[in-house]
Amino acid sequence: MADNPSRAIQTPPSAPFRLAKLLRRVRRWPIIPLLLLSLVVFSGVTAPWIAPENPRKGDLRARMLPPAWLEGGSADHLLGTDHLGRDIFSRIIHGARISLIVAGVTLGLGGTTGVVLGLLAGWYGKWIDEIIMRVVDIALAIPLVLVALVMVVAVGQSFPSELGGQTGLIILVLAGFFWVRFARLIRGEVLQLKTLDYVALAKVAGATTPRILAVHIFPGVINTLIVLATLQVGFVILVESTLSFLGAGVPPPTPAWGSMVAEGRDFLAGAWWIATMPGLAILLTVMSLNLFGDWLRDSLDPRLRQLATN
Amino acid sequence: MQRFLLRRLLLTIVTLWLVSVLIFFMARISGDPTTLLIDDYASASTLEDLKASLGLDKSYPEQYWIFLKNAVRGDFGVSIVQKQPVGSLIIQRLPATLYLGLMAFVFSLAVGIPLGVLSSLKRGSLLDQVGKAIALIGQSAPPFWIGIMLMFFFAVRLGWVAPSGREETSSIILPAITLGWFNVAANLRLMRSAMLDVMDTEYIKLARAKGVSSTAVIWQHALRNALIPPLTFAGITLGGLITGSLVAETVFAWPGLGQLAFLAVRDSDYPLLQGVVIAFAAAYLGTAFLVDVFYAYVDPRIRFA
Numbered sequence: 147m148a149d150n151p152s153r154a155i156q157t158p159p160s161a162p163f164r165l166a167k168l169l170r171r172v173r174r175w176p177i178i179p180l181l182l183l184s185l186v187v188f189s190g191v192t193a194p195w196i197a198p199e200n201p202r203k204g205d206l207r208a209r210m211l212p213p214a215w216l217e218g219g220s221a222d223h224l225l226g227t228d229h230l231g232r233d234i235f236s237r238i239i240h241g242a243r244i245s246l247i248v249a250g251v252t253l254g255l256g257g258t259t260g261v262v263l264g265l266l267a268g269w270y271g272k273w274i275d276e277i278i279m280r281v282v283d284i285a286l287a288i289p290l291v292l293v294a295l296v297m298v299v300a301v302g303q304s305f306p307s308e309l310g311g312q313t314g315l316i317i318l319v320l321a322g323f324f325w326v327r328f329a330r331l332i333r334g335e336v337l338q339l340k341t342l343d344y345v346a347l348a349k350v351a352g353a354t355t356p357r358i359l360a361v362h363i364f365p366g367v368i369n370t371l372i373v374l375a376t377l378q379v380g381f382v383i384l385v386e387s388t389l390s391f392l393g394a395g396v397p398p399p400t401p402a403w404g405s406m407v408a409e410g411r412d413f414l415a416g417a418w419w420i421a422t423m424p425g426l427a428i429l430l431t432v433m434s435l436n437l438f439g440d441w442l443r444d445s446l447d448p449r450l451r452q453l454a455t456n
Numbered sequence: 457m458q459r460f461l462l463r464r465l466l467l468t469i470v471t472l473w474l475v476s477v478l479i480f481f482m483a484r485i486s487g488d489p490t491t492l493l494i495d496d497y498a499s500a501s502t503l504e505d506l507k508a509s510l511g512l513d514k515s516y517p518e519q520y521w522i523f524l525k526n527a528v529r530g531d532f533g534v535s536i537v538q539k540q541p542v543g544s545l546i547i548q549r550l551p552a553t554l555y556l557g558l559m560a561f562v563f564s565l566a567v568g569i570p571l572g573v574l575s576s577l578k579r580g581s582l583l584d585q586v587g588k589a590i591a592l593i594g595q596s597a598p599p600f601w602i603g604i605m606l607m608f609f610f611a612v613r614l615g616w617v618a619p620s621g622r623e624e625t626s627s628i629i630l631p632a633i634t635l636g637w638f639n640v641a642a643n644l645r646l647m648r649s650a651m652l653d654v655m656d657t658e659y660i661k662l663a664r665a666k667g668v669s670s671t672a673v674i675w676q677h678a679l680r681n682a683l684i685p686p687l688t689f690a691g692i693t694l695g696g697l698i699t700g701s702l703v704a705e706t707v708f709a710w711p712g713l714g715q716l717a718f719l720a721v722r723d724s725d726y727p728l729l730q731g732v733v734i735a736f737a738a739a740y741l742g743t744a745f746l747v748d749v750f751y752a753y754v755d756p757r758i759r760f761a
Contacts, residue, residue, distance in 0.1 A: 280467075287471045289699040289740050292717070292733055293478065299721045300482040384598055388703060391600045392718070407601055411707070414608045421608075425601030433596035 176441045179434035186431050189239045190246040197236035198222075202399045204231035210417040226419045228409065234420065237401035238427045244402045245431070248317055249382040253375055256321035260328025261371065265359050267329065268336025279333070282326040291388055294319045298394040312397045316389060320382060331374055335367045369446040376442055380435035387428050403428050460752055468745045475737045476527065479730050480520050523730070532731035537723045542731035545716065550735070552622065553712035556704065557697040559632035564639035565690060571640075572647025572686070573679065576655070587644055594641025599700070603634035603707035620709040627708075635704040639693055643686045650682040691747035695740035702736075 189196065204227070211227040212219045219226060225234040267278040297319050302312040310317065339345060340363065348362050389395035390404025398405060403424040410421025507513045511522065526533065532542035575587035607630060611619035617626045654660065655678055663677050664670070705714030713732055720729035 283467055284471045284474060287467070287741060287744065288475055289696075289737060291702065292699055292736055293475070295702075295717075295721065296479055296482050296729065296733055380596065387598050388600060391598070392703070392706060394721070404598070404600070407598075407604065411604055414604065415612050418608055418612075421601070421604050425598065425604070428601065429593070429597045432598075433592060436592065436596055 174441070176437050179437040179441075182430055182434040183438060186242050186434075187246065190242040193240045193243045197233075197239045198224075199233035199236040201232060201237040201240040201401045204228070206231050210413065210420070212417070213419050213423075225423045226417070228406075228420045229413055229417070234406075234423050237406060238403070238424055240401045241403040241406065241424060241427065242431075244313075244396050244400060245383050245386065245428075248313065248320070248386045248396070249379050251317045252320040252324060252382050252386075253378060255317065256324035257328050257371070257375055259321070260325035261332050261364075261367075263325065264329040264332025265336055265363065268333040269340060269355070269359060269363070275333070278329060282330050285323055285326040286330075288323075290323050291385065291392075294323070294385070294389055295392060295394045298389065302394065302397070312395075313400075316386065316395060320385060324378060324382065327378065328371070328374060331370060332367050335370055336363055339363050339366045373439060373443040373446060376435060376439035380432040380439070383428065383432055383435075457752065461749060464745060464748055464752075468741050472734075472737060472741055476524065476730075476734055477520070479733045480523060481516065484516060484519075484726070527734065532734070533727035535720075535725055535728040537719075537725045538728070542727050545728065546713065546731055546735050549711065549713045549716050552710060553698065553701050553705070553714065556628065556631055556635060556701050556710060556712060557694075559628050560634075560636035560639070560697050560700075560704075561690070561694065562636075563632050564636035564643055565686075567636075568640040568643025569647050569683070569686060572644040573651055573674070573682075575644070576648045576651035577674065579652075587648065591641040591645050594638050594644075597637075599634055599638060600703050600707055602637050603630065603704060606630045606633060607707065620707075622711055627710075631701075631704045631708045631710050634707065635697060635700055638700075639690070639697070642689060642693070646686040646689055647682065650685045651678060654678045654682040688751060691751065692744070694747060695743035698739045698743065699736050 208220075208223070208227050209231040210229055211223050211231075213226040214221050214224050216226075223233050223235065225238065227233055228237070263278050267275040294316070298312065298315060302315055305311055305315040309315075345358060345362055348358050353362070386395060387402070387404030387407075390402040391408045393405070393408065395404055396402035406424035407421045407428075410417070410419075410424070413420050504513070511519060514522070523533070530543055532546070534540065535542050535545060538545065571583075571587050571590070575581075575584040578584055607619050610616050610630060617629055618624055621627060655674075660673060660678055663673050668677070701710075701712055702714035702717060704710065705712050706718055709715065713736060716728070717732045717736070719725070720732055
């Protein structure tokens with residue numbers, strides 16, 4: 147390793163955020179996706195205060211009203227009303243809250259687990275690595291939606307409400323599948339990082355293993371982590387909405403985007419907007435996340451191109 | 457090669473076994489099916505008799521062992537609600553799902569590959585922009601919503617095809633597009649970048665220098681090599697097209713395995729649910745295994761990775 151004293155010692159590959167580099171690219175910021183995402187986050191956080199109507203209570207005299215810009219629409223219901231007379235715009239705003247909670251907690255739980263296990267697998271290698279990576283292989287081979295569907299239908303009703311009831315169960319199931327994506331990627335990064343001189347020097351200097359992992363290795367994987375997490379948020383939202391659509395997601399009457407599309411399916415001929423609007427909300431949110439994630443990846447870590455195909 | 461095969465086969469079997477354990481115990485927790493079969497006024501002894509006849513009086517590990525022994529022989533028990541052997545129900549429904557998966561596969565290649573080639577040839581052109589838009593929407597739109605929008609435009613508004621079911625030959629079109637849409641996007645992206653790489657190589661420049669027409673260079677010389685990444689990806693996603701049929705079949709009431717799974721879940725018909733999910737998992741894992749073996753055989757780099 148340090149056999150030639152004149153050779154420059156390898157330093158950590160990147161500071162966590164590379165602020166200067168980010169600012170230099172400020173001209174190419176993905177403005178529209180960022181605006182849309184801020185809107186979704188804002189709606190989700192402030193839903194109870196900004197939504198014009200109660201998302202669960204309908205006015206039966208105002209059933210299936212078209213969006214405001216169509217004939218027969220009213221300014222009171224911007225995106226129209228559904229078959230029970232509930233305001234679609236308010237339901238979409240509240241739906242953003244549900245999607246954000248599910249995606250946020252899923253990635254928080256799954257990401258943390260994945261990072262810790264990925265660090266351990268990459269650092270210790272041998273049998274620890276072998277066990278963790280075999281579990282990863284198996285989890286990646288199981289068809290996610292199918293198993294999630296069975297689990298939610300099986301234990302959803304009886305899942306303790308202190309843990310969030312059926313919604314809590316969905317989060318647990320999704321986190322149980324999503325941690326592997328983090329573990330696999332972080333492990334690969336650690337395998338590269340641990341061969342670098344600065345890590346060996348930290349060891350020589352007497353740093354403990356937890357300290358090396360936390361202070362010397364972890365900052366090196368933060369870029370990768372941010373990019374992966376951003377791209378996975380969209381994917382979690384898609385899976386959650388699919389489960390809700392199939393009737394095994396966030397239970398009614400809570401307005402979730404996926405179940406709103408399912409409810410609107412039966413009224414396509416007379417009131418197309420009931421199914422269309424929440425679907426558009428999913429599409430725009432996930433699309434913004436993908437565009438933002440692609441941009442983050444190109445700015446922070448162009449090596450990660452392969453992440454896009456997941 | 458043998459070591460790779462053995463390892464891969466072992467992983468497939470262990471995964472399938474874990475899925476069976478998971479599904480078996482989950483289905484047991486999901487509720488007591490006897491309450492669906494018997495009215496509220498039945499006596500306790502009638503209930504006990506029914507449980508004994510269904511084998512529900514034995515302990516869970518015992519029930520699982522009997523289930524596993526039978527499953528290996530292809531016997532998944534009798535559907536509680538439909539009163540038919542689960543195995544034969546699955547076999548009745550399987551062709552419809554395979555047909556749907558195959559059509560979606562053909563659709564995703566037939567649209568994704570040519571569009572990918574064309575958009576790589578004229579970078580920044582209108583066609584390239586359209587291709588990029590398709591790729592982005594394909595990766596961001598929920599498949600069930602795409603299905604419903606297709607149904608709205610082509611069945612409800614225009615009346616070109618039936619909105620659901622499988623009565624007409626044209627009924628396959630919308631479900632196949634719904635299922636294949638995501639893969640169109642992926643094939644397009646992969647094809648485009650592979651073409652850009654290949655067009656930059658020496659042998660293409662040589663072919664051009666020799667005076668080969670540009671049509672022949674693109675469609676004969678370049679395409680052959682550029683096809684490798686999208687075809688690899690297509691193989692990997694073949695299994696996903698089978699399990700993905702769950703959503704497309706639910707939207708369009710397509711009479712395949714996905715719809716059967718949905719009925720089983722609704723009726724809490726656990727022998728049926730077990731059978732269908734294991735059939736799905738086996739199809740998914742089996743396809744993935746065969747594709748992996750095929751590629752390991754073709755491309756030695758995979759074996760040693």
